Amino acid sequence: MFFRSDHLLSQLVGPESPTPVLVDLLRAAGTDLHELRRRLRPPRRVTRLEAEIWRLCREQDAAVRAGEEERAKGEARLRGQLAATLAAWNEGWAKPRPKPLA
Numbered sequence: 001m002f003f004r005s006d007h008l009l010s011q012l013v014g015p016e017s018p019t020p021v022l023v024d025l026l027r028a029a030g031t032d033l034h035e036l037r038r039r040l041r042p043p044r045r046v047t048r049l050e051a052e053i054w055r056l057c058r059e060q061d062a063a064v065r066a067g068e069e070e071r072a073k074g075e076a077r078l079r080g081q082l083a084a085t086l087a088a089w090n091e092g093w094a095k096p097r098p099k100p101l102a
Contacts, residue, residue: 010040046089053082 013036017023026033060075 010037013037013040046086049082049086049089053079053086056082 011017012019012022013026013033023033026036056075056079060072060079063069063072063075
């Protein structure tokens with residue numbers, strides 16, 4: 001399972017937070033919790049990409065169990081390509097956004 005820091009952070013500041021004191025602290029510091037939650041939520045295309053990677057992993061495992069090595073290799077190759085795409089997105093997502101010119 002993929003687990004990025006935004007997964008953890010979004011749970012910590014969510015409405016059902018396991019650490020309500022953190023939510024209270026952020027609120028007291030003037031943090032816009034709605035905006036923070038919005039920024040921590042990955043785009044839908046990323047969650048679909050993660051789901052597809054896991055589907056391919058299950059397909060590859062099924063192909064290996066069935067003795068279909070060529071199909072397993074194809075699933076592994078595609079899964080590697082999707083994982084590289086996801087890694088590139090995560091790297092870019094983690095970088096701070098440039099400030100607009102005044």
